[in-house]
Amino acid sequence: MYSKVPGAELMNRLKKFTTFMDMADDAWRYIFIFNPLNAYYLTGTMQDGILFIQRGEEPVYFVKRSVKRAEEEIRYCSVKPYTDYHDIKNYLALNSFFPAFIDKSYVTISLIEEFNSVFEFGKIYSCDKALQICRSVKSKYEIDILKQAGQIHADIMKNIVPEILQEDISEKNAALLIFNEFVKKGHQVVCRSEKKGAELQTLNVSFGESSLKEYRYDSPVGVTGMYATAPFFGSDKIFLKQNDLVTIPSIFGINGYYSQAVYCYAFNSLIDYIRRQHEHCRNVKDIAVEMIKPGVLPAEIYQAVMDNIHPEIQGIFMGINDNIISYLGRGIGLAVDEPPEIIKANKNPLAENMVITLNFFAFLEGYGTTGMQHTYIVTTEGGVSINGSADEIIVAGKYL
Numbered sequence: 001m002y003s004k005v006p007g008a009e010l011m012n013r014l015k016k017f018t019t020f021m022d023m024a025d026d027a028w029r030y031i032f033i034f035n036p037l038n039a040y041y042l043t044g045t046m047q048d049g050i051l052f053i054q055r056g057e058e059p060v061y062f063v064k065r066s067v068k069r070a071e072e073e074i075r076y077c078s079v080k081p082y083t084d085y086h087d088i089k090n091y092l093a094l095n096s097f098f099p100a101f102i103d104k105s106y107v108t109i110s111l112i113e114e115f116n117s118v119f120e121f122g123k124i125y126s127c128d129k130a131l132q133i134c135r136s137v138k139s140k141y142e143i144d145i146l147k148q149a150g151q152i153h154a155d156i157m158k159n160i161v162p163e164i165l166q167e168d169i170s171e172k173n174a175a176l177l178i179f180n181e182f183v184k185k186g187h188q189v190v191c192r193s194e195k196k197g198a199e200l201q202t203l204n205v206s207f208g209e210s211s212l213k214e215y216r217y218d219s220p221v222g223v224t225g226m227y228a229t230a231p232f233f234g235s236d237k238i239f240l241k242q243n244d245l246v247t248i249p250s251i252f253g254i255n256g257y258y259s260q261a262v263y264c265y266a267f268n269s270l271i272d273y274i275r276r277q278h279e280h281c282r283n284v285k286d287i288a289v290e291m292i293k294p295g296v297l298p299a300e301i302y303q304a305v306m307d308n309i310h311p312e313i314q315g316i317f318m319g320i321n322d323n324i325i326s327y328l329g330r331g332i333g334l335a336v337d338e339p340p341e342i343i344k345a346n347k348n349p350l351a352e353n354m355v356i357t358l359n360f361f362a363f364l365e366g367y368g369t370t371g372m373q374h375t376y377i378v379t380t381e382g383g384v385s386i387n388g389s390a391d392e393i394i395v396a397g398k399y400l
Contacts (some may be wrong), residue, residue, distance in 0.1 A: 001086030003255060005044035005077035009141045013134060014059070014076075021101070022129035029055050029098045031127055033194075035106035037334045038131050040256065045073035049082075059321040062088050069175065085118040086235065099123040102109045103131060105194075112388040125277055136331050138353045142257060143377060146333070146355055150375055152185045153252035157263040158388060162396035165246060165265060168373075171234025172226065175205040178248070179233075188253040194335045201232035201337075203250035207240050211247040211369035212320070220318055220325045220361045221249045221262055221369050242268050246324060246370040246396075252387075257389045258336050260357045262373035268397035274370055275393065280310040281317075281371035282391050287356055288328065292376055292383030298346035302328055305360075313362045320363045329358040332375055355379040 006189035012044070021028050033039050033051035039061070040046040042053075048071045049063035059077035063070045070079045071269040082088050096119060102112070116124060138146065140366040166176045172287030176360045179202055183189060191200040206213070212223040215231035224238060225231030240246070246265040251258050264278065291301045305328060307318050318325045332355055340346060340354065350356075356378065372390040376383035 004073055004287070005075070006141065009139060010075050012040065012139065014053075017042065017134045018055075018109045018142045021127060023099075024127075024130055027110070028101055028127075029251070030094060030121075031101045033103055033131075034101045036196075038103050038106070038135075041135055041334060042073075042133075042368065043070075043074050043077060045070045050088065051077075051232075052088070060090075060092075061105075080338050085115060089091055089118055090386065094119070095342050096120045096122065098167075099125055101125050103128055103129040106196075106246075108228050125184070135333055136339050136354050138333060138355050138377075141295070142333065143353060143366045145186055145255050145257045146259065146375070146377075147386050149252050149254040149257055150388075152254070152258040153250070153261060154388030156181050156185060157248070157250065157261060157390075161248065161263065162265060164396055165267060165396040166262075167241070167397070168239045169204040170206055170236045170240075170320075171210065171224070171238045172233075172236040174240070175203055175234040178203055178205070179251070182252055184256055185252075188255070191251045191253065191258070192335045194337050196314070198337075200251065202252075203248060204232055205234040206368065207238050208240050208244045208365065208368045210365060211245075212365070214323055217390045218235060218325060219249060220359045220371070220373070220384070221247050224332070240267055243271060245271075245274055245364075245370060245393075247369045249373065250353070256334050258332055259375050260332055260336055260362075260373065261357070261375065261390070262361075262371070263394065264372070264393045265396045266371050266396070267276065270393055270395050271367070272363055274364065274367055277313055277316075277362040277364055278370045278393050282311045283310065284308050285358065285360045285372060289376065289383040289385075292356070292358075293380055294348065294352040294378060294380050295349045298329075298340055298342045299344055301342055302344050302346075316365075317365045318361055318363075320365070325359070331356050350378050352378055353379065358383070 004284045014187035031053040036046045039051045047063045048065045051061050061079050062082045069080045100121040167169045206223045210224045213224045224235040244267045249262040251260050327343045357375050359373045374385045
């Protein structure tokens with residue numbers, strides 16, 4: 001399933017990025033890209049290096065490791081080896097009178113200080129907004145990959161996972177079996193976040209109230225996990241019992257791009273109380289999905305959902321007490337937490353072919369977490385899911 005990004009696709013991305021940079025500051029001259037995801041987006045290769053873009057010139061990718069692989073995968077710019085910033089400075093011989101633009105959201109203050117102690121630019125500005133706008137609107141090439149990932153993802157969660165859920169299996173062993181299916185179907189294993197220090201697992205498995213267990217990642221679904229140092233995957237001390245609610249958040253990636261979803265299962269029988277709360281989540285989900293259209297403000301979607309919360313899930317929607325998740329969705333692509341965020345304060349309109357996840361959950365003390373998360377393409381007709389629709393809790397178990 002390994003494939004290179006087409007040269008025409010990369011050239012279109014570079015043109016789009018520099019056009020947005022022109023709109024932001026038509027006097028820009030030098031750009032340095034440090035984030036490997038941003039560098040991959042523009043070059044088709046992900047190495048330990050720095051991508052340099054100069055107005056009107058061919059980009060140069062300065063690489064520590066691996067130069068050979070970069071040369072094999074890259075399509076349109078030159079690759080130069082380097083060992084430290086002095087090598088780059090000597091090669092480029094830039095005029096430090098002009099400011100430099102960098103992806104500031106990725107780099108640390110100490111890195112900026114180290115970088116500029118060599119280059120001595122008078123000013124350093126951010127190019128993050130232009131990069132975010134580019135990456136948030138997907139091309140046909142990207143959407144085709146996302147659709148492929150979503151289709152495989154949905155098939156596993158709907159058709160294979162119910163067979164894995166057997167009485168007395170542990171969360172950890174269930175997660176291991178599901179993870180094995182993911183890898184067999186082409187999952188790229190690594191899961192990437194834009195957030196510094198974020199640690200993501202392919203999937204978590206939570207039986208019953210385990211899904212109410214908070215952990216440091218701001219996920220709407222909790223997990224007990226393996227250790228205090230690794231609150232992921234699942235516990236080897238929690239076993240599946242009759243009537244358990246099973247909540248499985250998961251990420252499936254192909255060729256760099258991710259499908260993200262949460263499916264819920266009931267083991268052998270579905271308690272009516274849980275079913276009702278799931279339906280309440282589905283009802284507000286339907287409102288949001290209908291609104292995922294170009295020009296609609298994320299703040300409008302957020303408010304429409306909050307205005308239609310059923311009284312039965314008031315106070316338990318998207319969290320309990322002070323553990324309330326403040327967003328209903330995020331962009332997804334090369335990372336699982338890209339712009340746009342579906343939050344109360346976001347008044348930047350959606351654009352066609354953005355791809356976002358949407359989350360709708362009720363936290364049920366004594367039972368666990370029910371609801372749904374899926375990945376949607378923004379279209380003129382509303383949101384189109386790439387990875388199925390968990391409108392109903394899937395009932396699993398050997399007695400069916």
